[in-house]
Amino acid sequence: MTKDKAYEPFEVDQRMVAHSNYWAGEMGSRFYITLRDKKKILGVRCTKCNKTFWPPRTTCVFCFSKLDELVEIGPYGTLETFTLVTYSEPVHPRKAPFVYGIVKLDGADTGMAHFIDEVDFNKVHIGMRVKPVFAKEKKGNILDIQYFKPI
Amino acid sequence: MSDRVAIVGIAQSKFSARRPEVNYAEMGYEVIEQVLNNTGLEMQKDIDNSISCSHDIWDGQTISDIGITDVIGGHLRNEEKVAMDGTNMVLYGAIGILSGEFECSLLMAHTKMSQTNRNIVNNDAFDPIYTRILGFDYTSAAALQAKRYMYKYGITQEQCAKVVSKNLANARLNPSAHNMGEYSVGDVLSSPVVASPIHELEIAPDTDGAVAMILASEKKAKEITDNPVWILGFSNCYDAHYLGDRDLADYMSLQKAAQKAYNMAGIKNPRREIDVVELCDAFSYQELLWSEGLGLCGQGEGGRLLDSGATALKGKIPVNPSGGLLSGVPENVAGLNRAAEAYLQVKGEAGEHQVGNVRIAVAQGHSGFCGQHHCVLVLGKE
Ligand SMILES: [Zn+2]
Numbered sequence: 001m002t003k004d005k006a007y008e009p010f011e012v013d014q015r016m017v018a019h020s021n022y023w024a025g026e027m028g029s030r031f032y033i034t035l036r037d038k039k040k041i042l043g044v045r046c047t048k049c050n051k052t053f054w055p056p057r058t059t060c061v062f063c064f065s066k067l068d069e070l071v072e073i074g075p076y077g078t079l080e081t082f083t084l085v086t087y088s089e090p091v092h093p094r095k096a097p098f099v100y101g102i103v104k105l106d107g108a109d110t111g112m113a114h115f116i117d118e119v120d121f122n123k124v125h126i127g128m129r130v131k132p133v134f135a136k137e138k139k140g141n142i143l144d145i146q147y148f149k150p151i
Numbered sequence: 152m153s154d155r156v157a158i159v160g161i162a163q164s165k166f167s168a169r170r171p172e173v174n175y176a177e178m179g180y181e182v183i184e185q186v187l188n189n190t191g192l193e194m195q196k197d198i199d200n201s202i203s204c205s206h207d208i209w210d211g212q213t214i215s216d217i218g219i220t221d222v223i224g225g226h227l228r229n230e231e232k233v234a235m236d237g238t239n240m241v242l243y244g245a246i247g248i249l250s251g252e253f254e255c256s257l258l259m260a261h262t263k264m265s266q267t268n269r270n271i272v273n274n275d276a277f278d279p280i281y282t283r284i285l286g287f288d289y290t291s292a293a294a295l296q297a298k299r300y301m302y303k304y305g306i307t308q309e310q311c312a313k314v315v316s317k318n319l320a321n322a323r324l325n326p327s328a329h330n331m332g333e334y335s336v337g338d339v340l341s342s343p344v345v346a347s348p349i350h351e352l353e354i355a356p357d358t359d360g361a362v363a364m365i366l367a368s369e370k371k372a373k374e375i376t377d378n379p380v381w382i383l384g385f386s387n388c389y390d391a392h393y394l395g396d397r398d399l400a401d402y403m404s405l406q407k408a409a410q411k412a413y414n415m416a417g418i419k420n421p422r423r424e425i426d427v428v429e430l431c432d433a434f435s436y437q438e439l440l441w442s443e444g445l446g447l448c449g450q451g452e453g454g455r456l457l458d459s460g461a462t463a464l465k466g467k468i469p470v471n472p473s474g475g476l477l478s479g480v481p482e483n484v485a486g487l488n489r490a491a492e493a494y495l496q497v498k499g500e501a502g503e504h505q506v507g508n509v510r511i512a513v514a515q516g517h518s519g520f521c522g523q524h525h526c527v528l529v530l531g532k533e
Contacts, residue, residue: 009172011171014211016211020279022279022280025280028280028281053396054395055280061391061396080299080395080398081295081296081298081302082295082298083291083294083295083297083298083346083347083348083349084344084347085291085294085345085346086343086345086346086347087346089270089271089274089288090271091270091271091274091283091286091288092286093284093286100285100287100291100294101295102295102299102394102395102399103395104395110393110395110396111394111395111396112395113282113285113287113295113393113394113395115285126298126299126302141284142281142284142285143284
């Protein structure tokens with residue numbers, strides 16, 4: 001099917017750059033402001049289902065109730081899964097190798113994906129207890145938690 | 152109104168790591184021209200609906216079907232793009248025909264992964280408020296799923312690697328495949344770790360290509376061919392978005408989609424009634440996990456199913472006789488390629504990778520990281 005063609009393939013170079021700002025919404029705004037000003041992590045509770053969600057959201061995924069009861073979760077948590085990433089991309093906020101994990105914070109029923117650091121790569125394990133390290137310089141995004149580290 | 156929908160023809164690219172000599176439209180035209188020739192149908196006279204599958208960010212253009220409008224006949228009639236996996240366009244096309252609105256629909260999926268960076272493209276699939284800035288892509292997210300799955304059910308690295316050995320050996324028999332060879336478990340596990348526990352050879356490679364298919368109502372199908380392949384069942388289902396929202400070792404959305412598709416097709420015992428499965432092994436472990444979700448074995452038994460030899464080319468329920476995504480199939484095209492391969496198996500036209508006499512074939516596709524969304528199709532002879 002692929003025939004020899006009597007021309008030199010020509011490539012058109014493109015680059016798309018957009019700087020976007022996303023409003024975090026009612027729950028997100030409260031979460032980020034509390035994280036920035038008080039170094040506390042908020043989740044949202046569904047009293048009907050007796051579940052606490054992170055990230056905080058306005059609707060329960062199980063019963064579709066409107067949620068408004070923000071509760072403090074963590075700061076300690078348990079590692080549910082992890083990976084050691086060996087490659088680097090421009091979209092990575094840090095250079096490889098680094099560890100991503102999903103941390104279920106105490107009091108929450110859903111996990112938070114984030115970096116795991118200050119740990120021997122060979123000693124990271126599921127079930128490991130971790131705590132957040134808060135960034136000294138606040139950026140107003142999820143990296144205000146810099147990473148989680150073993151307790 | 153049609154009671155049934157049939158697949159009356161397919162055409163597939165020879166998949167390649169790079170196709171620098173064609174653009175999207177030219178690549179799409181290759182398979183459209185071929186499927187029209189194969190079926191003897193005419194673009195103006197016979198086709199009354201066109202559906203394409205591609206992805207805005209992969210193509211670098213919003214409303215990415217703009218790139219192929221003319222070759223698919225989008226300037227002549229209704230044309231819709233399905234922005235998810237190609238299995239969904241089969242479901243969507245079938246619904247259009249069952250509704251009575253259309254008689255004969257042309258489907259075409261295309262993607263050129265070689266033209267950009269998959270990790271940057273897929274980073275955009277993560278929500279912008281909490282997750283995207285962390286730099287996740289489909290591979291690092293899949294690694295979290297693989298680790299969780301292996302931990303929870305004792306699936307071994309060797310079992311995951313064995314999927315690669317099996318599929319790349321099958322791929323040698325598939326003329327469309329571009330990634331193939333004889334790889335031992337040791338070869339796979341000694342390829343570099345990309346994101347633990349996933350090794351380089353366990354990741355479906357970047358690929359360019361397109362697949363076309365024609366769906367027809369029962370009446371029209373019988374005019375076109377003596378032995379159409381019937382779409383006996385279909386369904387799809389979503390799961391929650393955030394990585395931490397679900398236990399990544401589970402597969403609620405696949406299970407739901409499969410059960411509904413099987414019910415529609417009258418399949419009561421999938422292990423006994425399904426003759427062959429083509430599923431989306433974007434990463435090696437996914438073949439094991441999706442086998443469970445499709446009900447080919449119990450929960451956590453995907454590794455044992457593979458070890459038993461049941462999913463081998465000449466096993467009881469061959470899985471990915473084509474070589475699957477590991478053999479090189481583009482994202483977005485993956486599901487339509489699964490459906491096309493399932494079609495070939497039912498027709499008995501899969502050539503060297505034909506698994507024997509196939510009465511029922513199942514095709515599975517997923518989109519989103521860690522298989523957030525699944526679609527299942529059941530194809531058959533009668
Ligand atoms: Zn609830």
